Amino acid sequence: MEEAILIFNNFKSLLYSIAYRICHSREEAEDILQEVQLKWLEQPIDSIDNPKAFLSKLVVNRSINYLNSARVQRVDYYGPWIPEPEIEYVEEPIIGKEKITYALLVVMESLNPQERVVFLLKDIFDYSHQEISQLLDISPENSRKLLSRSKKTIKEANISVDRSSNSENQRFIDLFNASIEKGDLTPLLSYLTTEAKMSIDGGQKRRAPLRTLVKSTRIFTFLKGVMPHDFFGDERFVTEIYQQPCLVIKEKNQLKSILFLGLNLEKNKVQHIFMINNPDKLKNIS
Incomplete structure (x- = not known):
């Protein structure tokens, strides 16, 4: 148990950052992290060759589920929906924060969940297409296409995002x-x-x-x-x-x-x- 907790804590900042960037909700990211930790502690860790990939996949899947449900809720939102601004002050440092501006956050709302996840994992968290393909159960080539599509959508917004x-x-x-x-x-x-x-x-x-x-x-x-x-x-x-x-x-x-x-x-x-x-x-x- 102590070894499992130690491994989880080694990746905690990264996992929180991924959940937070995908969901753009501090509360949701914390809930996802708690769920993932409980799931992790149930695993026979000796059988897991790549804890980072295993944990990342759990976080990504739960974050995508949140995005899909959030999109349904926003259909009935009154007027334009704009991402909630937050002061990024948390105990754990947010990885990749220097690469995200509010303008980018807004434009990313026009991406579908898979495009958004691929863009964030590749351009913000420096995952390889091979790693992304394993997390999303897609081919590396499909990952590249999703990244290309997301960048095209971001560029077409004609907004400087960096x-x-x-x-x-x-x-x-x-x-x-x-x-x-x-x-x-x-x-x-x-x-x-x-x-x-x-x-x-x-x-x-x-x-x-x-x-x-x-x-x-x-x-x-x-x-x-x-x-x-x-x-x-x-x-x-x-x-x-x-x-x-x-x-x-x-x-x-x-x-x-x-x-x-x-x-x-x-x-x-x-x-x-x-x-x-x-x-x-x-x-x-x-």
């Missing part, structure tokens, strides 16, 4: 905040792409457009209309969550919204504005 855009992202966040402070959103039009989008996740807990706004002029008209009604609160500051600058909006000293920007691939304009207003998704931000 940390190399952070300095430009910071500049646009500052410009956005300055426009709000001055009460003049006119400069906003100049740094949105023509086909820019804005998704506001209110989750029927706070008022928000039922659909993603498309085109810079429509976004500008909407923001100009809601700005006089304390849409941007009475206090704002720029911080960093998920390795990416964001604007935190407060009202009467209470967290009201968090706003992220997704830049285009050229990193010279804003392609997508993501705004989380749903209080249920802000509960883990202090």
